[in-house]
Amino acid sequence: MSIQPLDALPLETLRRRSSTKWRSFPHDVIPMFVAEIDFALAEPITRALHEAVELGDTGYTPPQPGVREAFVGFAERRWGWSVDPERVRWTGDVMMGVVELLRATVAPGERVVVNPPVYPPFFDTVAEAGAVVEEVPLLDTGDGWQLDLAGIEAALAAGARAVLLCNPHNPTGTVFPREALRELAAIAARHGAVVISDEIHGPLASSDTPFTPFLTVSADAEAVGYVVTSASKAYNLAGLKCAVIVTASEAHARIVQALPWEVEWRTGLFGAISAVAAFSSESDAWLDALLARLDANRRLLADLLAEHLPRARYRLPEAGFLAWIDVSAYGWGDDPADPIREGAGVALHHGPFFGSQGRGHVRLNFGCGPDVLREALQRIGAFAREAAAASSAGTVAELVSRR
Ligand SMILES: Cc1ncc(COP(=O)(O)O)c(C=O)c1O
CATH class of the missing domain: 3.40.640.10 (Type I PLP-dependent aspartate aminotransferase-like (Major domain))
Incomplete structure (x- = not known):
């Protein structure tokens, strides 16, 4: 019998939470940095x-x-x-x-x-x-x-x-x-x-x-x-x-x-x-439903990256709800989480915080509903396209500072 993946709480509910994930950035930023997840408790x-x-x-x-x-x-x-x-x-x-x-x-x-x-x-x-x-x-x-x-x-x-x-x-x-x-x-x-x-x-x-x-x-x-x-x-x-x-x-x-x-x-x-x-x-049943959701999300993320950020490098994580993504091909500098947050309104964790190997990387928390994941990747993809277009006219930093 296949297990029904756990559904995430609606965004209006999550935004009433007072934890770090929900109180570090304005609500128009999608928070995917700290390791908290978006589900009701078991x-x-x-x-x-x-x-x-x-x-x-x-x-x-x-x-x-x-x-x-x-x-x-x-x-x-x-x-x-x-x-x-x-x-x-x-x-x-x-x-x-x-x-x-x-x-x-x-x-x-x-x-x-x-x-x-x-x-x-x-x-x-x-x-x-x-x-x-x-x-x-x-x-x-x-x-x-x-x-x-x-x-x-x-x-x-x-x-x-x-x-x-x-x-x-x-x-x-x-x-x-x-x-x-x-x-x-x-x-x-x-x-x-x-x-x-x-x-x-x-x-x-x-x-x-x-x-x-x-x-x-x-x-x-x-x-x-x-x-x-x-x-x-x-x-x-x-x-x-x-x-x-x-x-x-x-x-x-x-x-x-x-x-x-x-x-x-x-x-x-x-x-x-x-x-x-x-x-x-x-x-146990709640945990199994969470695992089914995370399995679906890690695969959805692969599809969304292929669609919106095809030059990113990502491997399916074997555990957890965190994705380690190499976006260095986009030329967003050593710490791409900053331009992505400012330019796309998605808060990811800073790759270099994890050691020098993290230059050009971000960590994305996919412990959320699939709609939020889709919206985040659409935003980052749109930013990537704008940044590519802007790079002929100026720099990514200029694009970010115009927002
Ligand atoms: C590997 C690892 N260890 C420890 C922690 C933090 O755990 P605690 O809050 O229990 O110290 C985290 C939090 O994300 C983690 O990923």
Whole structure:
């Protein structure tokens, strides 16, 4: 039986939201930059939050909020991953978990490998922990991206202490294959390094590219790995603040247990309540409908780019609702998001924020209704045609400044 794709909320409703996506630009700009999505919450989440509001249940998160049991159930159902509940701790959000793990595992001044182009806060978070970023860029294979395992090995052999992995990868949408993760774990084990795997986009892997949690790939991965993840990307709960940290080895579990209690106290009660509802089997049907919508949208985007922006380069992401698009052929400079926003009224994320590999790129959030996606690509296409016509008479910058 085919699954009916989830419908997005109408724009008039979305424009009443007060989150970053809807309050950063005037309403005539289509917001497709930050990673929030345009759907009503899954009903079990709405129900749980309504009940909490009615009760005035707005105090501190209790010692056992049920997050670990809910995550254990979700990991088993969706990925066949058996997580020991004793190896799950929680905190306010994924990047809080990452920074605390870095503080616990890497000394100030030591190097941490990241794989750009990558989620911009990875750079800041390594610095926040007092460590230093070592870039080992993804390899562009021509029809996808892969980890540069030889480059990572060289970095660890030269003294880097940790790898901050993004799996599935933001912004490319790559779901790393089991063999690559196994090799990464073996490399880290050989050099006594740790792998902190940010798996926030894991629930959003498309059915044709199943997601592999890092801790499931080998005994090496269990020994070197930490996973930080949450329900917040798939279920649009970023403002509510709850994420989980998962370990598999006794030694890493001890390190996580030794983190200050404050790490757990930063969990928002609404975050915990909504994570329990999101991870419950009652929300599975909503997630499947979302995945059907995202699958349709990533393909629609390919068609719309072919029609309106034929010189753009885009590969179907294997997970998530973010598209990494190379528009350098249009000559809109290193950071095309600016001229596109000003000239087309569509706010995309800035490619260079993801590392120097992002020059000439934009990141587009297609977690929206198909009509919004069509309108955005029509606008960008019209801008591209005007810009091409204007380039004989003047520059794109002049075209933008005339608006
Ligand atoms: C890879 C990745 N990690 C972390 C985050 C942020 O998660 P949190 O708000 O839980 O820190 C995002 C948000 O888009 C993300 O894409």
